[in-house]
Amino acid sequence: MSRLARLRDLRRGNLVVAVVALGLTALLPFGLDPTGNFMNNAVLALAYVVMALGLNIVVGFAGLLDLGYVAFYAFGSYAVGWLASDFYARVNGGKGFHLLVNGFPATLAGIHLNFLLIIVVAVVLCAVVGTLIGLPTLRLRGDYIAIVTLAFGEIIRVFAFFGDDIKFSNDYLLTNGRQAISPVDDITLGFLPQFDSATNLRPYFWFGVVMVAFVLFVNFRLRDSRLGRAWIAIREDEVAASSMGVPLVKTKLLAYATGGALGGMSGAFIGSYYTSINANNFQFGFSIFILAMIILGGLGSIWGCVVGAVALSFINTYLIPALNDIPDKLGLNFDFTTLSFGIFGFLIVLMMVLRPEGLMPERRRRLELTEGVGSDEALVEARA
């Protein structure tokens, strides 16, 4: 069989796996309590999958370590907070501004947009923010990029935290800080049953599945495109890529923008799922949580990211609370749930030292990792 044919087969295989996996996932809610705890965690896991796939584009494909990914979660969520709540109640003389909404939100003051429009806004906003964050890092490489993105993430967290001090006028604050913008509108879409985070989580779940399907499609298509190959070339060797004609500035900025856009999409979804936009959620730890997912699954590996995200979000919600009995039995007095980030940290170190290619490695990435190991020049090469 020719290489091309094999490649085509591989793609078809991915398509089959995706359709089967997502189809089975979509059937899942029928066997479950629509307001149950598992349902709640499953919806969040789907949102984290989208986040992880977005971060995977920046870190996994393009090799730009982004430690400020929480910024996109924040902007996506605030897109919902600003555009689907009564936070700006004085807008339009107190009558409110409504666009393509019906039902209860259409009667409220403040800005209320259709959720699909908000997703578009969040995606565009986060793509722009991603580009802006990317700009100062263009001249930098490696760990410097990590620190600059982290700095941006922290700046945005500070603005989210203390945004209630920033007033455009008396009625228009930037954010509501830790008091949270709440409540935000329940999502209303014609073709799905009414979204209601109190009585029925199924529509959220299905919406999450559709989002994951869309993002998987985007990820696979991008990876196999000219742009995706350029990203991987930059990851492997920036200088070589540049001399082969890969435009570094454009390619890197597109990675930031795409990754950011997907993060914003998921951020908007999580924001409206929580029905409140609280600045406490936008901590640095969240960036690491998502990073741990893609490291667990395998940097650059799309299916790995999906598996890593699902695994880690269930570890977070089930395994760590389950471990809570252990300290008691050992006669120690501490709460495992407060240590969840320590456990993620431990997991990251363990994965990196023992199996840096992740649980479901991408073949190409594994080659990169094992290349040159054990040779005398390795240290020099690693530094150059």
Next chain:
Amino acid sequence: MEAASVAAAPPVARRRGDTLRRLISTYGLIIALVALPVLYTIIDLVHGRGLVPIADLLVQGISNGAIWALIALGYTLVYGIIELINFAHGDNFMIGTFVAFTLYGTLGLTLATGPLGLIGGLLVCLIVSMIACGATNVMIERVAYRPLRNAPKLAPLITAVGFSFILQNVGILWFGSSQFSVPDLIHSQHVLFTVAGVRVHNSDVLAVAVTIPLVFLLTLFITRTRIGKAMRATAQDPEAARLMGINVDTTISFTFLMGGLMAGAASLVYALYQTTLWYFSGFQAGLIAFTAAVMGGIGNLKGAVLGGLIIGCLQQISDNRIGAQWTPAVVFAYLVLIMVFRPQGLVGEETREAG
């Protein structure tokens, strides 16, 4: 001929742009750094408050900056030798503050302790917390960085982030997740003396009195001793150093030890200076100190100290004039500005990473 003349035209235009770019990269950062103090000096003068308030802030800034300088030295030493941002360094410093506080209790240091006992006790605290931080740093290097020395550069950085979280959670296990205050053993806010109306507190004197000898000793160690020479050789070219018979692994361990010792010293000063500790202080301190190290030029010891002092001053001005809640944003905005204008720092040379 024609081709040559066509090709000759653009360089002229480009040269003009280059001059502008060079000017910006030389002076842009300095202007950005000076802007904040100058602005508030002018505001003070306009309101007739004179220069004393801003000088007060600068004195506190320098003593505060001395702590950041000690931590920044750890970043810079490690970066100089293996080109890795030791992300866990700030949290290591936090562990040091906890060790120091625990020792207060063990040694029975309270506000009632006499001056002689206090000085002796604090010296013991200083040495123990230095050793604790040094040992932790060496352990982290052994566990998390050495196995990855041949891996792509992203890998050790990611384990560094992981270790940062592990240490933070050790802190949570140790003293819980909320802030707590420690006894103000040295009466840190007591005014020791005034110079032309500018107040100098006990804490200011302490910070400077600990930092200057340590930096002096560190410089001496690196420039005069055999192992210091080995460190410099390894930083320059690890492979050549190995060929010259230098044990590269030991040398790298030593570098981490030195960085940890400095962070340990900073941690005691911080505990005495701030009198409020929590598990997250290390993360914030680490980022501020990293900004200082980058500002000075990472890999450069003098630069780290200079950067620490500058960041200390900027931070004090921002704390008191803009509002303490905005200080992290101000510091990080400076970090981004440095990266844009002058990634090699104020006194650094261009590195491979930030050319």
